[in-house]
Amino acid sequence: MAEHEKMVVCRDLDGREHRVPASHVSWRPSVYGIIVRNDELLVCRHFGKFNLPGGGIEIGETLEDGLLREIKEETGIVAARARLVAADSNLFKMPYERGFVQSVLLYYVCEAVGGELSIDGFDAHERQYAELAQWVPLSTMATWQIASSNDWRPFAQMALELNKSQLKPKTH
Numbered sequence: 352m353a354e355h356e357k358m359v360v361c362r363d364l365d366g367r368e369h370r371v372p373a374s375h376v377s378w379r380p381s382v383y384g385i386i387v388r389n390d391e392l393l394v395c396r397h398f399g400k401f402n403l404p405g406g407g408i409e410i411g412e413t414l415e416d417g418l419l420r421e422i423k424e425e426t427g428i429v430a431a432r433a434r435l436v437a438a439d440s441n442l443f444k445m446p447y448e449r450g451f452v453q454s455v456l457l458y459y460v461c462e463a464v465g466g467e468l469s470i471d472g473f474d475a476h477e478r479q480y481a482e483l484a485q486w487v488p489l490s491t492m493a494t495w496q497i498a499s500s501n502d503w504r505p506f507a508q509m510a511l512e513l514n515k516s517q518l519k520p521k522t523h
Contacts, residue, residue, distance in 0.1 A: 356372045356373060356374060357372070357373040358370050358371065358372060358373065359371060359372075359373050359376060359442050359453075360442060361376065361442040361443055361444045361451045361452075361500075362441070362442065362443060362444065362500045363443070363444040363446070363500065364398060364400075364446060364498060364499070364500060366500075367444075369444045369451065371451050375450075375451055376442065376451045376452060376453050377450065377451070377452055377453075378452070378453055378455070379407050379443075379452035379453065379454045379455070380407065380408050380414075380454075380455045380457070381405060381406055381407045381408065381454050381455065381456050381457070382405050382406070382408055382414055382417050382418040382421060382456075382457045382458075382459060383403040383404065383405030383406075383418075383421075383456065383457070383458050383459065383503060384403060384404050384405055384418055384421070384422045384430055384433070384459055384460075384461045385403060385436065385458060385459065385460045385461065385506065385507050385510040385511075386404075386422070386428065386430060386460075386461050386462065386463050387460075387489065387510075387511060388463055388486060389486075390488060390489050390490070391486035391487055391488055391489060392486070392487055392489055392492065392507060393426060393428060393463065393484060393485075393486055394484065394485060394486075394487050394495075395425050395426065395481060395482075395484045395498075396481065396482035396483070396484070396485065396498075397480055397481050397482075397498035398446070398480050398498050399482075399496075399498075400495070400496040400497055400498035401487070401495040401496065401497055401498060402497065402498040402499050402503075403458070403499075403503050403507070404421060404422045404425040404426045404428075404484060405418060405421045405422065405425070406421045406425070414457060415433050415459075418430070418433055418457075418459055418461070419431070419433065419461075422461065423466065423472055424472030424473070424474075425472060425473075425477070425481070425484060426466075426468060426469070426472075426484035427466050427467055427468050427469025427470070427471060427472065427484070428463050428465075428466040428467070428468065428484070429463070429464050429465035429466040430461040430462065430463055430464065431461065431462055431464045432461060432462045432464075433459040433460070433461045434459060434460050434461075435457060435458070435459055436458050436459065436460050436506060436509055436510045436513055437457075437458040437506040437509055437510075438455065438456065438457050438458070439455075439456045439458075439501055439506070440453065440454060440455050440456065441453070441454050441456065441500055441501045442454075443500045443501075444500075446480065447476070447479075454501070456501055456503075458503065458506040458507075458510070460510040460513065468483055468484050468485065469483070470482075470483055489511070492504055492507065492508075
């Protein structure tokens with residue numbers, strides 16, 4: 352580490368701060384799906400808490416392809432018609448000593464078009480901490496414990512408001 356290297360603070364899932372040299376942080380573009388059906392939001396359970404389906408995109412993958420892949424892997428649900436609704440960034444300590452990242456988080460509203468809830472897409476690592484995704488009533492969202500260093504609920508609310516405004520009949 353250089354003598355005057357910039358230090359940054361990364362938070363873990365429990366909100367604890369980790370002060371690390373900036374050179375120890377890598378970039379992680381990530382995408383997350385906001386999918387509502389019958390006043391319920393599709394959520395994943397990670398570490399016993401709620402998260403949106405999504406995660407890091409792979410090199411050579413488009414944002415939308417990564418989003419649809421992540422949703423299918425984490426939930427079993429096939430999504431389509433992704434529309435970007437929000438973007439954010441944070442500094443994060445990945446679970447299980449996987450390192451520190453500066454995430455660019457992109458939130459998309461999507462529609463469920465097929466599939467069924469499943470854990471078939473989980474890799475060996477996800478099988479250690481993830482549970483079957485579920486549809487959870489939006490009315491309970493304020494009480495959820497979030498499995499993310501970034502509280503995504505305001506973005507989910509923004510997506511819901513956007514959908515409501517687009518569904519209103521136009522008057523002239």
